[in-house]
Amino acid sequence: MSKVVIAGGGIIGLFTAYYLSEEGFEVTILDKGDLSANCSIGNAGMIVPSHIVPLASPGIIGKGLKWMFSSTSPFYIHPKLDRRLLQWCLLFYQSATKKHVAYSIPYLKGLSLFSKSLYLSLAEQHVAADLGLEEKGLLMLYKTEEAAQEEIEFAHLASQHGLVTEVLSQEDVQKLEPYAGMDVLGGVFFPGDAHLNPAKLNHFLVKQLESKGVKIIRNAEVLDFACTGRTVNAVITDKGDYAGDYVIIAAGSASGQIARKLQINMPMLGGKGYSFLAENSPAIQRPAILVEGKVAVTPFGKEVRFGGTMEITDDNQKKNINRVKGIHNAISRYYSDFQCPMPDAKNIWSGLRPCSPDGLPYIGFTQRWDNVLFGTGHSMMGISLAPATGKILAEQLMNRKAPVLIEAFSPDRYS
Numbered sequence: 001m002s003k004v005v006i007a008g009g010g011i012i013g014l015f016t017a018y019y020l021s022e023e024g025f026e027v028t029i030l031d032k033g034d035l036s037a038n039c040s041i042g043n044a045g046m047i048v049p050s051h052i053v054p055l056a057s058p059g060i061i062g063k064g065l066k067w068m069f070s071s072t073s074p075f076y077i078h079p080k081l082d083r084r085l086l087q088w089c090l091l092f093y094q095s096a097t098k099k100h101v102a103y104s105i106p107y108l109k110g111l112s113l114f115s116k117s118l119y120l121s122l123a124e125q126h127v128a129a130d131l132g133l134e135e136k137g138l139l140m141l142y143k144t145e146e147a148a149q150e151e152i153e154f155a156h157l158a159s160q161h162g163l164v165t166e167v168l169s170q171e172d173v174q175k176l177e178p179y180a181g182m183d184v185l186g187g188v189f190f191p192g193d194a195h196l197n198p199a200k201l202n203h204f205l206v207k208q209l210e211s212k213g214v215k216i217i218r219n220a221e222v223l224d225f226a227c228t229g230r231t232v233n234a235v236i237t238d239k240g241d242y243a244g245d246y247v248i249i250a251a252g253s254a255s256g257q258i259a260r261k262l263q264i265n266m267p268m269l270g271g272k273g274y275s276f277l278a279e280n281s282p283a284i285q286r287p288a289i290l291v292e293g294k295v296a297v298t299p300f301g302k303e304v305r306f307g308g309t310m311e312i313t314d315d316n317q318k319k320n321i322n323r324v325k326g327i328h329n330a331i332s333r334y335y336s337d338f339q340c341p342m343p344d345a346k347n348i349w350s351g352l353r354p355c356s357p358d359g360l361p362y363i364g365f366t367q368r369w370d371n372v373l374f375g376t377g378h379s380m381m382g383i384s385l386a387p388a389t390g391k392i393l394a395e396q397l398m399n400r401k402a403p404v405l406i407e408a409f410s411p412d413r414y415s
């Protein structure tokens with residue numbers, strides 16, 4: 001059977017390896033780290049078929065400009081004179097249109113629903129696996145009339161596209177959250193959404209893969225490629241060269257830089273976010289997004305994770321504590337009796353979401369090479385969409401038709 005080398009062992013690389021090894025491919029994953037510090041570990045773990053609108057959408061530009069001037073705001077672009085940043089911002093601006101949203105919805109919806117069905121089959125197949133998968137839906141909670149109007153408008157759009165939505169009053173929200181005092185105007189509930197524990201999911205996949213003979217080479221940084229004509233023969237790392245019949249790039253926010261080594265223009269920047277865990281008391285029952293604060297809340301039993309912010313940057317070293325304060329401040333504004341201390345810097349996790357400027361992933365073969373595929377650019381939905389992306393890439397290597405629409409995800413769309 002053919003050999004596949006995957007650059008990147010985040011959730012996309014792991015799921016791709018999972019479905020490829022099911023098809024009998026000989027798979028090697030190369031990762032520059034030890035898989036413990038990528039974006040796939042400390043995120044909110046939401047599986048969100050409700051998210052049918054990409055980040056690049058009307059309204060974000062105006063809000064973004066306002067947020068740029070506040071150090072605790074949820075969205076920030078580090079201003080610097082960098083050609084890549086300017087190109088990304090221009091493309092993002094051009095994509096933030098109603099037309100782009102209408103175009104993207106069928107693609108995102110198809111991919112998301114397919115992905116959720118794969119999660120349910122995975123859980124059914126591995127009943128003993130402790131993934132923390134729960135189908136408790138998602139609450140979009142708001143405090144202001146302005147946010148209510150936007151969310152209710154979005155709920156109508158989502159239901160026109162066949163998703164189940166419920167518009168809730170404050171009392172309805174309180175019934176769904178019987179233990180925490182809810183200081184909200186209301187909410188929209190998406191009962192079809194789910195969540196899981198991302199660290200447990202990563203751990204489970206690594207164990208599965210290693211037991212099936214997938215080689216995971218840690219601390220091997222992909223530097224370049226050995227090529228002949230239209231074929232990449234080997235991936236060059238600081239630990240040696242790895243030959244393969246196919247190469248898949250799933251290196252998260254670094255995938256754009258790697259694509260440039262392959263002469264492909266695939267704009268990508270990191271969207272840095274932070275999260276921290278707190279004791280879940282009083283017990284929050286359901287995942288939620290605190291709409292005005294753009295904070296994600298995910299209960300994991302006795303603990304609850306709060307996460308958020310989107311700082312467009314490639315630097316994951318520095319922690320901007322003011323942004324974390326922004327997340328922390330939002331909590332008791334919605335859950336009135338929830339008092340958690342501001343976390344110590346050492347307990348704050350951060351990750352770089354791989355963000356394409358149009359908010360759509362890059363999935364599939366590139367036309368530049370006969371044997372190179374991409375699986376990246378999932379931005380805020382990498383956990384949600386990873387099984388679908390992995391499965392589609394495996395189907396492509398088996399010469400099978402993709403199970404859902406994928407044309408919008410072409411890795412060549414900016415080349």
Ligand SMILES: Cc1cc2nc3c(=O)[nH]c(=O)nc-3n(C[C@H](O)[C@H](O)[C@H](O)COP(=O)(O)OP(=O)(O)OC[C@H]3O[C@@H](n4cnc5c(N)ncnc54)[C@H](O)[C@@H]3O)c2cc1C
Pocket residue numbers: 007008009010011012013030031032033035037038039040041042043044045046047048220221222223250251252253254255258271272273274275296307308309350351352353354375376377378379380381382383384385
């Ligand atoms: C605060 C926060 C909350 C989030 N919440 C959710 C959520 O609720 N639901 C959801 O669906 N998504 C969520 N996300 C987004 C999700 O975490 C990402 O989309 C996803 O983890 C991206 O996975 P990935 O495999 O593409 O990238 P990564 O997890 O970053 O993995 C890429 C891997 O490639 C490796 N790599 C990079 N460069 C090289 C190189 N040159 N050589 C070798 N290896 C390399 C890295 O070491 C890394 O291990 C959230 C993100 C944040 C920050």
